[in-house]
Amino acid sequence: MNTFFALLVFASGIAVIVFLVISLLKKLGKKKGSKKSLRNAGISFAIAIVSFIVFGVTSDSSMEKEQEKQEIVEAKAKTETEAKAKAETEAKAKAETKAKAKAETEAKAKAETDAKAKTETEAKAKAEIEAKAKAETEAKAKAETEAKAKAETEAKAKAETEAKAKAETEAKAKAETEAKVKAETEAKAKAETEAKAKAETEAKAKAETEAKAKAEARKPQATSTYESFQNCTEMRKVYPSGVASSHPAYENKHDRDKDGWACE
Numbered sequence: 001m002n003t004f005f006a007l008l009v010f011a012s013g014i015a016v017i018v019f020l021v022i023s024l025l026k027k028l029g030k031k032k033g034s035k036k037s038l039r040n041a042g043i044s045f046a047i048a049i050v051s052f053i054v055f056g057v058t059s060d061s062s063m064e065k066e067q068e069k070q071e072i073v074e075a076k077a078k079t080e081t082e083a084k085a086k087a088e089t090e091a092k093a094k095a096e097t098k099a100k101a102k103a104e105t106e107a108k109a110k111a112e113t114d115a116k117a118k119t120e121t122e123a124k125a126k127a128e129i130e131a132k133a134k135a136e137t138e139a140k141a142k143a144e145t146e147a148k149a150k151a152e153t154e155a156k157a158k159a160e161t162e163a164k165a166k167a168e169t170e171a172k173a174k175a176e177t178e179a180k181v182k183a184e185t186e187a188k189a190k191a192e193t194e195a196k197a198k199a200e201t202e203a204k205a206k207a208e209t210e211a212k213a214k215a216e217a218r219k220p221q222a223t224s225t226y227e228s229f230q231n232c233t234e235m236r237k238v239y240p241s242g243v244a245s246s247h248p249a250y251e252n253k254h255d256r257d258k259d260g261w262a263c264e
Helices: 002-028 034-218 232-238
Strands: none
Touching (some): 002 034
């Protein structure tokens, strides 16, 4: 309701301003209807005044009701708070009593458990000490036996290794001696074979050269005019590929490799 009258006051005020402006514009323009606009503005103003009064009255009444309602709510909340605090206090006291009784029971049970655990621990520790001493004695005896067996095994293995190494050394020396003798024999035989082959090759080459020379000597001499060149450079200007021994321009000084072809 208060909101309705507040809006009505606001709308009436706007209407008053609008009608006053319209009336002023008509009066300045010397048009008819300015009085009607003033009358409407007066009516709007009256409505605004009435609405404002009603709004004030209803607002005061609403405020009083809200205040009474707030006081009731606060009183109820206070009562609930006090009841809650009392219940919490009683619950706390009850919980403390119960916790104390529980703690005493647990402490007694713990003491009994600790005593029992201590007895068991001592018995266990004693058994472990005895078992450890026995294990150490057995381990020591076992270690001595294993060490003795290991020493004997190593001594035997060492003797076998030394004997094997000696045999291998002797065998190696013998093999090297035999290989050396064999290599020397093969080298000597190879050298003799190569020398023989070389002698045969040289003899064959010599025979072929002599036969070739003899055959050349038997050939009829060419009737061509004798030609002479100072060096191979000049000869190649006339004969780019050189000349054979049967050519009139052939000379021994131009045949360096003695193959029967000059300046090839």
